Amino acid sequence: MTSARTRARMIERLRARGIVDEVVLAAMSAVPRHIFVEEILANRAYDDVALPINFGQTISSPFTVARMSELLRAGSGLDKVLEIGSGCGYQTAVLAQFVREVYSIERVGPLLTRTRTRLRQLRLNNVRLKHADGLLGLPESAPFDGIIFTAAATHIPATLLEQLAIRGRIVFPKGSQDQYLCVIERNLQGYTETMLDEVRFVPIVPGIWKR
Template identity: 45%
Template sequence: MTDEERREQIMRFIYTLRSRGVTDPVLLRAFEKIDRGLFVTGFFADRAYEDTPLPIACGQTISQPSVVALMTEALEVTPRDKVLEVGTGSGYQAAILSQLARRVYTVERHRTLIAEARAVFERLDLHNITAMAGDGSFGLPDQAPFDRIIVTAAAEDPPGPLLAQLRVGGIMVVPVGLQDSVQSLIKVRKLENGYDYEELRDVRFVPLLEGMAKD
């Protein structure tokens, strides 16, 4: 693909996001700057600019761009925020967040995926992302509290350890539900005396698993 063809693909990609209801100009600029084509390699590379989830290594997926946009918008990220992402995957979501937040910490149980994501972050010169291999289901207590937490795998309930690492006034976005059923994308806002829950839409994500993977 030539540079001109890639630019045309990205323009059509942004138009598709607009047509799906993504209107925030700051968010759209992030999607325009972060080339999804760099995060989709191999057999599915020619479908990188479609609004669809695609398989990546280790049996995982790169999320549908309009869902990435929805989750990012729901986080209400500000330039001063410190964000935790659980489930790095391809690294695409973290890269989008890097355009909006002060600092992004992203954790992935598959070492192969972390290595590949780090390589793309370096290529894009994204220095405000800290990517590490680890069991994200327990968060990063040493870096807590976080202003925003995003979970890109489905839990049966909003994970207690992650809620505990959320700053009062902070927001967590997490898919909730069993793997073989319809899941709900939940927005949780931490209050002084509890939590406020908002159901956003039905989604389908891989399950949130404890422990490190073998690959």
């Protein structure tokens, strides 16, 4: 389940499905996905499926994580990225392999507590976690080279668009019933939007939950 061979088979499947960015593939290979899933589901950790992680959230399939990471990177290095929805921390850990600074926001307090423990276990010193409403972003740390959503939104709030650097990009699942990966790129003239693969994510929820 946790062997290098099992992880290597996951990478082979990602290649077969069209992931070509070697930096992303190396990041996926470096992160042990099994520590981010519930123990009862650990034997499925490297299957190409989304899995529940409690609090009504899911860990995205390896292909989805790789695809969104590849779209965010777009073949170039990233200094600073904002993740909306830390979740279990798997996407965060993958980003941390190739981004200089990762800022990640999670609205569910108990979930974030677990995520902090997992990321500390991996000794990822370039990750900053915050318990807050992701839809507000982190204006105090902007601008960001990239912004990535791990939950579906019907649109990007103006406050977040303003936190994107020129030549930066946002990757997010767009829609409610029908959802598609969407890439928003910012240039000197404004923003362009490209719709891509059909996906399925839990919807983004505003506010914070402390419990």
